[in-house]
Amino acid sequence: MPSPGTYQEIFRYIASGLSAAWSAIGIATAIGAGLGEGPTVSVVSGIVVNVMLFAAAALAFTGARRWRFAILATAGLVTVQRISVVVGYGGATFTVVAALLALIAIAGPTLVGIAPARR
Numbered sequence: 001m002p003s004p005g006t007y008q009e010i011f012r013y014i015a016s017g018l019s020a021a022w023s024a025i026g027i028a029t030a031i032g033a034g035l036g037e038g039p040t041v042s043v044v045s046g047i048v049v050n051v052m053l054f055a056a057a058a059l060a061f062t063g064a065r066r067w068r069f070a071i072l073a074t075a076g077l078v079t080v081q082r083i084s085v086v087v088g089y090g091g092a093t094f095t096v097v098a099a100l101l102a103l104i105a106i107a108g109p110t111l112v113g114i115a116p117a118r119r
Contacts, residue, residue, distance in 0.1 A: 008113030012067070015109040016060035019053055019071055022102050026050035026078060042085045049077045060110075071110045079103045 030046030037043070056070035064070075082099040086092055 009063075011109040011112040012060055012063065015071055015106060016057045016067075018102075018106045018109070019057035019060065019075060022075070022078065022106065023050040023053035023057060026053070026082070042081075045081050046085065049074065049081045053078050068110050068114065072107060075103050075106045075110075 026046060027050045030043050030050060033046070034040075034043040053071075053074040056067070056074040059070050060067040079099045079102070083096055086095045086099075
């Protein structure tokens with residue numbers, strides 16, 4: 001466990017902050033879509049995966065065990081959900097690119113500090 005104030009801790013807070021921000025945007029978007037079109041599968045799945053990402057961000061913020069896996073798995077789920085919604089609606093390329101860039105931006109700080117495998 002790194003001591004407080006190390007670069008691993010800083011990147012943990014960065015990953016949790018980015019994840020929380022991305023999930024808040026996703027929850028707001030899903031609620032707005034739900035108010036406009038009613039409770040569809042894309043709205044419900046958007047709310048569910050974004051709440052899961054917010055929970056993973058909370059795990060990362062508190063430094064819980066397996067926070068890296070939680071962040072990467074739920075950020076991947078959010079990305080897949082957003083791409084599937086865009087493809088289902090005939091899709092905007094910029095939305096797909098933005099989802100992939102957000103995944104990369106969250107995965108970068110999440111992977112910092114992982115100990116290399118012993119040989």
